[in-house]
Amino acid sequence: MALGCWVGYDYRNTELVTNTQTLSNVLVLARDGDHDFRMQTDKGQVFRTHLCDGSHADWQAGEKLALLNYEQREGCKSIVGKNLGFIAYTDGQGRRRKFIREE
Numbered sequence: 001m002a003l004g005c006w007v008g009y010d011y012r013n014t015e016l017v018t019n020t021q022t023l024s025n026v027l028v029l030a031r032d033g034d035h036d037f038r039m040q041t042d043k044g045q046v047f048r049t050h051l052c053d054g055s056h057a058d059w060q061a062g063e064k065l066a067l068l069n070y071e072q073r074e075g076c077k078s079i080v081g082k083n084l085g086f087i088a089y090t091d092g093q094g095r096r097r098k099f100i101r102e103e
Contacts (some may be wrong), residue, residue: 019072020080027099035076052076053080057086062098064089 025042032038035051037059051057052062060066065088069081079085089097 015050021070021072023068024066026068028059028063028065030061032061050076052078055079055085057084059088060096061098064097064099 006088010069023041027040029038029040029046032048035053037049037051038046039049040046049083052073052077055070055076058081064088067087069079069085070077071080089099
């Protein structure tokens with residue numbers, strides 16, 4: 001039994017590490033629903049994000065995330081890590097800053 005638990009834990013840990021991605025300077029272009037967003041990387045690549053059930057983000061269009069950590073699962077992204085898996089740029093009062101989309 002202990003061997004089975006250890007093998008299962010080790011497999012899940014390996015799966016989590018290999019499926020985890022980190023992006024920086026990600027601009028939120030649009031919020032298309034509670035779990036759906038259009039985003040742009042700092043290199044200009046636009047992509048759609050669908051968050052898994054259980055992952056929550058209150059991002060709004062124009063906000064930029066300094067850091068975004070997620071685990072890619074089948075058909076969705078699960079936000080993982082400290083600070084709910086993301087760090088947004090903020091002003092001196094802790095409010096999220098808005099950025100204009102770069103064309």
